[in-house]
Structure formats: structure tokens, C-alpha cells
Amino acid sequence: xxxxxxxxxxxxxxxxxxxxxxxxxxxxxxxxxxxxxxxxxxxxxxxxxxxxxxxxxxxxxxxxxxxxxxxxxxxxxxxxxxxxxxxxxxxxxxxxxxxxxxxxxxxxxxxxxxxxxxxxxxxxxxxxxxxxxxxxxxxxxxxxxxxxxxxxxxxxxxxxxxxxxxxxxxxxxxxxxxxxxxxxxxxxxxxxxxxxxxxxxxxxxxxxxxxxxxxxxxxxxxxxxxxxxxxxxxxxxxxxxx
Amino acid sequence: xxxxxxxxxxxxxxxxxxxxxxxxxxxxxxxxxxxxxxxxxxxxxxxxxxxxxxxxxxxxxxxxxxxxxxxxxxxxxxxxxxxxxxxxxxxxxxxxxxxxxxxxxxxxxxxxxxxxxxxxxxxxxxxxxxxxxxxxxxxxxxxxxxxxxxxxxxxxxxxxxxxxxxxxxxxxxxxxxxxxxxxxxxxxxxxxxxxxxxxxxxxxxxxxxxxxxxxxxxxxxxxxxxxxxxxxxxxxxxxxxx
DNA sequence: TGCCGGCACATGTATAGACATCTTACTCGA
DNA sequence: TCGAGTAAGATGTCTATACATGTGCCGGCA
Numbered sequence: 001x002x003x004x005x006x007x008x009x010x011x012x013x014x015x016x017x018x019x020x021x022x023x024x025x026x027x028x029x030x031x032x033x034x035x036x037x038x039x040x041x042x043x044x045x046x047x048x049x050x051x052x053x054x055x056x057x058x059x060x061x062x063x064x065x066x067x068x069x070x071x072x073x074x075x076x077x078x079x080x081x082x083x084x085x086x087x088x089x090x091x092x093x094x095x096x097x098x099x100x101x102x103x104x105x106x107x108x109x110x111x112x113x114x115x116x117x118x119x120x121x122x123x124x125x126x127x128x129x130x131x132x133x134x135x136x137x138x139x140x141x142x143x144x145x146x147x148x149x150x151x152x153x154x155x156x157x158x159x160x161x162x163x164x165x166x167x168x169x170x171x172x173x174x175x176x177x178x179x180x181x182x183x184x185x186x187x188x189x190x191x192x193x194x195x196x197x198x199x200x201x202x203x204x205x206x207x208x209x210x211x212x213x214x215x216x217x218x219x220x221x222x223x224x225x226x227x228x229x230x231x232x233x234x235x236x237x238x239x240x241x242x
Numbered sequence: 243x244x245x246x247x248x249x250x251x252x253x254x255x256x257x258x259x260x261x262x263x264x265x266x267x268x269x270x271x272x273x274x275x276x277x278x279x280x281x282x283x284x285x286x287x288x289x290x291x292x293x294x295x296x297x298x299x300x301x302x303x304x305x306x307x308x309x310x311x312x313x314x315x316x317x318x319x320x321x322x323x324x325x326x327x328x329x330x331x332x333x334x335x336x337x338x339x340x341x342x343x344x345x346x347x348x349x350x351x352x353x354x355x356x357x358x359x360x361x362x363x364x365x366x367x368x369x370x371x372x373x374x375x376x377x378x379x380x381x382x383x384x385x386x387x388x389x390x391x392x393x394x395x396x397x398x399x400x401x402x403x404x405x406x407x408x409x410x411x412x413x414x415x416x417x418x419x420x421x422x423x424x425x426x427x428x429x430x431x432x433x434x435x436x437x438x439x440x441x442x443x444x445x446x447x448x449x450x451x452x453x454x455x456x457x458x459x460x461x462x463x464x465x466x467x468x469x470x471x472x473x474x475x476x477x478x479x480x481x482x483x484x
Numbered sequence: 485t486g487c488c489g490g491c492a493c494a495t496g497t498a499t500a501g502a503c504a505t506c507t508t509a510c511t512c513g514a
Numbered sequence: 515t516c517g518a519g520t521a522a523g524a525t526g527t528c529t530a531t532a533c534a535t536g537t538g539c540c541g542g543c544a
Contacts, residue, residue, distance in 0.1 A: 012498090036525085046498080047500070068524070068525045069508075071507095186428040187446050204429050206448075253527075288529090295528095309495080311535075
């Protein structure tokens with residue numbers, strides 16, 4: 001019989017640790033199959049409910065995938081999931097008491113770049129609109145926003161709607177917001193980005209990719225670029241947590 | 243005997259719905275006490291394990307608070323936060339099913355750099371502790387964390403507390419968390435940062451400054467550095483909020 | 485008066501057993 | 515050869531029971 005860790009605490013936690021250790025060491029083969037509940041019961045000498053609870057919690061933690069009638073498998077790696085609030089740059093800037101302005105540089109039907117096509121699964125969806133907007137704070141450029149709209153969105157879209165300056169306004173005009181996925185990263189500014197944001201080429205920038213689903217449809221892809229001179233602030237006040 | 247919803251699905255889901263409905267209607271009084279497991283068993287005619295599972299899942303969802311030996315209570319409402327969620331890198335990495343490790347590189351009383359002093363108003367507060375922690379995902383360096391503790395914090399701080407590996411654990415050990423302010427920016431890695439994170443010097447990195455107030459005191463300053471190979475993603479689903 | 489032991493009651497964990505549901509693979513018959 | 519039926523085995527749920535652990539109260543004793 002295999003040995004569980006001798007640390008203190010509930011049995012199911014020891015079973016979880018035992019399984020995590022074996023996931024990490026790759027001991028369960030390249031098909032990533034975890035022993036069945038019955039096998040684990042025999043191996044570890046605990047009841048099936050205890051094994052089941054350990055497996056269930058590891059599943060909800062994202063370590064495992066379970067398929068009824070088939071078995072338990074090590075879960076494939078997933079993207080990060082920390083919440084970052086939807087960025088509304090106009091509100092941000094106004095809240096600082098500064099003057100805000102947005103210039104629409106480009107507004108037409110265009111194909112997004114190959115890079116964005118690959119990154120955001122637009123290959124099978126023809127975008128109907130593309131806008132590039134430059135946002136200013138006190139007449140200093142702050143952010144470039146690129147926005148795409150999918151062809152399977154409501155067909156009554158016109159350029160009037162599409163030119164809504166802030167993404168938040170834009171989303172309000174479309175179907176109700178249901179889901180947002182954002183990815184934030186650091187990049188170095190290429191020549192055009194540097195020119196538009198009044199930076200030197202190679203300066204560090206923030207990049208914010210966003211996908212928004214309204215209903216079941218991908219509606220927009222936004223690319224934000226923040227100059228390193230500007231920051232996104234946040235303030236969190238839990239208040240009444242016991 | 244009270245009636246459970248007649249919808250399909252597992253019993254414990256019906257029990258969860260039953261409890262959520264009563265939370266929503268405020269039926270359980272202003273002290274927000276939920277009936278005990280034993281009472282729910284009598285009321286609903288299901289086994290205690292089923293009631294227990296429903297209560298446990300509602301607790302981990304944040305709807306309830308349970309105190310062993312005391313009882314179960316409706317969780318106080320949480321504030322609507324416009325901000326970046328507190329980053330708990332260890333939970334992040336574990337949620338991806340990856341292996342997490344943290345190495346404490348330095349743990350002693352030091353002055354923060356002049357840059358941090360200026361940025362975070364430490365000039366008038368002498369820090370009592372300083373730690374540098376390197377976080378790994380699957381043995382690849384992911385983040386450098388620097389943590390300072392202020393001298394006007396509770397004086398009974400010792401190195402044991404201070405070496406708590408994750409910031410979340412650290413904050414749990416101190417006074418209750420009341421307010422957090424975060425700033426995110428893009429930087430280029432200096433030589434030492436690049437070496438520690440296995441990057442080339444000058445590579446773009448994310449920088450995350452955080453100030454935390456516990457009570458009325460500044461408690462910590464954390465500097466996070468994410469390699470550009472890693473990203474912070476976010477997924478926001480308003481539909482799931484009851 | 486004050487303290488402390490014990491009891492009642494709350495949640496937390498663990499087990500054994502039963503049945504339900506789902507998938508896969510195999511067998512047997514048309 | 516194909517297809518329906520079935521058996522095996524996997525996870526999912528539910529119950530009854532027992533014991534562990536933590537909290538608060540109350541009553542008796544010093």
C-alpha cells in the first residue's frame with residue numbers, strides 16, 4: 001500500500017497532496033490518466049468517498065478533468081485567470097480631473113492583422129468593422145485602441161454606432177455584455193506605436209487584449225497600448241469582511 | 243416539511259437553491275443566521291451529508307460563512323470593486339494545474355530603495371522588514387516579490403510571520419485587510435531582474451506596485467515583476483452573480 | 485466571587501454500502 | 515458483416531452512522 005504524507009490535517013488533503021505530487025512528477029504516464037477511484041482506494045487504504053472528495057476538489061481547482069464513465073485525467077494547462085476590471089480609459093482620465101479627447105484615425109472595413117487573427121480565432125469570422133482611435137489626456141497621447149466587430153453580430157450595425165468613442169459606450173449600444181476575457185502583457189513599442197504615443201522606439205508599453213462576448217458572439221477585439229508614463233490605478237476596499 | 247424545488251438535478255443543488263432563495267428574500271432574520279445542519283435535515287428530509295455538501299459549496303462560493311461550533315451565517319455583502327483583484331500568484335499558478343515554488347532570497351531589515359521611498363511615501367516611516375521572494379512555475383522563474391513592513395504596524399512581528407510565502411497568507415496573519423491600492427506599469431528589465439527571471443536585459447516586464455492598509459497603517463509594499471512570456475488574464479461573467 | 489469542568493450543540497471528517505448514470509467493449513444473433 | 519443487447523467499469527449521488535473538533539453556557543466548588 002502506498003504511503004500518504006504524514007502531515008497533520010484531514011485525510012482528503014493528504015490524498016490531494018499525494019495526487020498532486022504524482023501529477024508533478026509525471027508518474028502517471030503520457031496519457032495523463034489518473035488511477036480510478038477504486039484503484040486509489042486499494043492503493044491508499046481510505047474510503048471511496050474520501051478519494052472522491054479529493055478528486056472533486058482537485059477538479060474544481062483545475063488540476064484534473066473527470067469524465068463520467070471514462071476516467072480521470074490530468075488537466076491541460078490553462079491561461080491565468082486573475083480578474084482585471086474592464087478598462088474604461090475615458091472615465092479613468094476624467095476621474096483624474098484631466099481633459100480627455102479621442103481622435104478616430106481610421107474607420108472602415110478592414111482585415112485585422114495576421115497576428116490578431118491567430119491570437120483571437122477570427123479566422124472563420126469576417127470582421128465587418130475596424131477602427132483605430134487615439135486617446136489623449138491633456139492633449140498628450142495616452143492609448144491606441146483598435147476595435148473589430150464580427151460579422152455575426154447584429155446586422156443592423158452602422159458607422160454611427162461603430163464610432164462610439166469609448167469601448168464601454170460601444171458595448172452598451174450592442175447586446176448585453178455577458179463575458180469578457182482580458183490579457184495584459186508588456187511589450188516594447190514598435191516604430192509606429194512609438195510615433196503615435198510620442199515615445200522612443202523600444203520603450204516599454206502595456207498591451208491589453210480583450211475579447212467580449214455578447215450573447216454567444218465574439219463582438220470586439222481591443223488592443224490598448226499604455227505609455228509607461230501612465231499607469232492603471234486600482235483601489236479595493238473590502239470593508240465588512242469578518 | 244418544506245418543499246424543495248422540483249427542478250431536475252442532484253439533491254444538493256436543490257438544497258443550494260432553496261438556501262439561496264431564502265438568503266435572497268431575507269427570510270432568516272437580521273442576524274443572518276442560517277438554520278443548523280440538523281434543522282435543515284428535519285426541514286428538508288434529506289441526509290445530513292447532503293445538507294453539509296450544499297452548505298460547504300455555498301461557503302466556498304462566498305454566499306455563507308461557517309464557524310465550527312457556532313453556526314452558519316449569510317456572508318456580508320461585498321463591495322463592488324472597480325479594481326484589479328489582489329494578485330495571489332500562488333493560487334494563480336496552482337489553479338492552472340502547475341507546480342508552484344517560492345524561494346526566499348533575502349529576509350532582513352533593510353531600507354527600501356530611494357525610488358520606492360519616493361513612490362510610496364515611506365520617507366517618514368521606517369520599515370522594519372524587507373523580504374525578496376522569487377516565485378516559480380514548474381521551476382521557471384515567474385515573479386520577483388519585494389515586501390516591506392512598516393514600523394508602525396503591530397510590534398509583535400517576528401521573522402516567522404514575515405517569511406509567509408504568499409502575500410495573501412502574510413496579510414491574513416496581520417490585522418484585517420481594509421484597503422489596497424495597486425498600480426500596474428510596463429518597464430524594461432534591468433540586469434539583475436533579467437538574470438533572476440531568465441530574460442535578456444532590456445526585455446519588457448510588468449511591474450505591479452501595491453500598497454495595503456491594515457487598519458490605518460501602511461503595511462506592505464510589494465513589487466511584482468512578470469516576464470513578458472507570462473500574462474495576467476481575466477474573465478468576467480456578470481451572469482453568474484446572483 | 486471567580487474559575488473551571490462538563491454538557492449541549494454546532495460544524496468537520498471518515499466510513500460502508502447502495503444505487504444512478506455514462507461510456508466502452510464485447511458477444512451473439514440476424 | 516453489421517447491429518442490438520449486455521456486461522464491465524468508471525464517475526456521480528445519497529444515506530446512515532460514527533467519531534472528531536470547536537464554542538458557549540451553566541452550575542458547582544474553592
